[in-house]
Amino acid sequence: MDVTINTERIAFLARNVIVSLCALDATQSVQGHDQAYMSGTIDTIIHVWYSAFLTRDIVQYLEERIQPLLEQVRHHLDGKTPDTVLEHTWKFSGGRGSYLRLSLPVVRWNYVINSLKTPTALSYQVAKAQMQHVTLDPRRRDAREYHYSKMTDSPHLRMVYQRFLEDGMLLPFGHSRLDFVYPNGALFPEDIKYGYAESGSPLAAWGVLDVNKTPWAAENDLYGKLYFFLRGVIGNILHWLGPNEIGLCFHNVPIRTLPSRLASGKYDRIEVSNVCGREELSIRDTFQLFSGHLKDPADNPHATLMTWFVNAAKEPKDARGNAQSLPITFRLQLLYNNFDSKAPASHQVFTLVHVPGFIDRYFTEYMNTREFEQIAGESGMEMKSENTVVDKWAVRPKDDDTMTDHYLYLSSPHPLIERCVEWRKRGS
Structure with a gap:
């Protein structure tokens, strides 16, 4: 199967590439059939895409498995002008030989390669303040209240959505956030203002009834259900990728x-x-x-x-x-x-x-x-x-x-x- 994806916003493209590399790396890894390893990969994909903060285990996985893949391109950029377009293909041994191909000008390659890195000065407290400056912006209060007004008959949704705005984490409501203290480099600082608008709820991309049918002990915790729903969806994708071949080609053009x-x-x-x-x-x-x-x-x-x-x-x-x-x-x-x-x-x-x-x-x-x-x-x-x-x-x-x-x-x-x-x- 060959799939071509065009994403005009470079921040979205970078996250697409990162989660795709995570998936393809997991299916070709020697640990590919280890349940704990696959479970960790699923969590990594969910949190890189949706959450503002990561655990040390996720950061370590990205540093050891994904950043080296991105670094393969860096030496090809030396001496090139910013607008020079370069193409790179990562090949994976899972299935019959999957690959991910990306074509970008040098200046945007630099963005993608560095997208997992956060400035050392960006502490958890500073990053959380930056996030809440967007998610709880007083100037957007009317827009948030309008969004909440649609939840009058579903007050539990107000609670889980408010918590998402406050801590930026896609997790079950009662799940500890204590280990999630590393700012997600794929979101800070450029993309944070886009990921948490009123229309930026993680539920926006999924069928709300399908999510609500997901078994979960806390019946009214819709974001908790979404977390486990996504674990099932991503797990099925990784299971399919194992014996099958896929070619992903990414573009970043109008x-x-x-x-x-x-x-x-x-x-x-x-x-x-x-x-x-x-x-x-x-x-x-x-x-x-x-x-x-x-x-x-x-x-x-x-x-x-x-x-x-x-x-x-x-x-x-x-x-x-x-x-x-x-x-x-x-x-x-x-x-x-x-x-x-x-x-x-x-x-x-x-x-x-x-x-x-x-x-x-x-x-x-x-x-x-x-x-x-x-x-x-x-x-x-x-x-x-x-x-x-x-x-x-x-x-x-x-x-x-x-x-x-x-x-x-x-x-x-x-x-x-x-x-x-x-x-x-x-x-x-």
């Missing part, structure tokens, strides 16, 4: 530049993030940039281009990009994340049951005004009538969900109107 880096590469699946929904790219631009890199129907009739629209259904615009006005009744019900839990029960039920119908109709109107079907035809593409990779509305409540499930949805960081549109080349 999305419009990416196709030139792909050469003649063809893919079974291409996933474009919310750039279409944020109006950074039109759907026509997306087809022009990426349809040529999607495999032809003769090679793979299931090849799919996925485009995400996170907020399009609540940002009405006509085909020229001009704002439209929504009917008052629609605005009052739009959307789950504006749901008023103090409203009468009859209004709550109406909102939860009927708003999806409004959203479906509005997104259809959105696609019509933006001429999706016509542009797809001109680009040799067509929309799938039914999604085959993920649900069209992947993170909104289902008809058979309970009211408790609905409250969890409403309390989550998801906007609940994320729409995935899947495309294929004509003729498939």
Whole structure:
């Protein structure tokens, strides 16, 4: 399996590379089948990505196993100008020969190589103060209170989220934090302001109901459940990596530049993030940039281009990009994340049951005004009538969900109107 990943923010790229190296190193290591070693690798991946502080064991593992891999590149940078682009490939013996390839200009290579290191002057106390300056910023109090207002019917979520803001640790609520005293170099100082915004909850990337089903003694500790949920997900990935081969290619370029880096590469699946929904790219631009890199129907009739629209259904615009006005009744019900839990029960039920119908109709109107079907035809593409990779509305409540499930949805960081549109080349 070959996977190409483009991340425009260098801090995110560095963390992606670090956790990927951790995973690949674990599967090729002589200790690869040792449960304690694998468990430590899983913890390392979780905390490097989500937590502001690390234990001595995690820091030692990163220094002994991952930093030497990064240092392999350093001597190649000598004498090069900052904008010189260099490519490096790490090869691993796990499976049939996995690899990780990274192409960066010298100045960004220096960032990645040094991303695990923290200044000696950055003590635990100083780092925690820096973190809380962001997470508990008085200027963001209104935004935090709005986020909390969605948790009125799930007060336990307020408690676990508040603790996450205070200590920056993704751990079960009652788990000791005493050993986590080493600032996470992958977060400090450049990335800390991005990782802990109101929308930066660790829950934002995962299905809240799936997380809530995770067995855990503290039933209402959703972050504790997330910790064990992630241990299961990462453990399954490491188990899969053992006998299988994967090639990871990372890029750090603007999305419009990416196709030139792909050469003649063809893919079974291409996933474009919310750039279409944020109006950074039109759907026509997306087809022009990426349809040529999607495999032809003769090679793979299931090849799919996925485009995400996170907020399009609540940002009405006509085909020229001009704002439209929504009917008052629609605005009052739009959307789950504006749901008023103090409203009468009859209004709550109406909102939860009927708003999806409004959203479906509005997104259809959105696609019509933006001429999706016509542009797809001109680009040799067509929309799938039914999604085959993920649900069209992947993170909104289902008809058979309970009211408790609905409250969890409403309390989550998801906007609940994320729409995935899947495309294929004509003729498939």
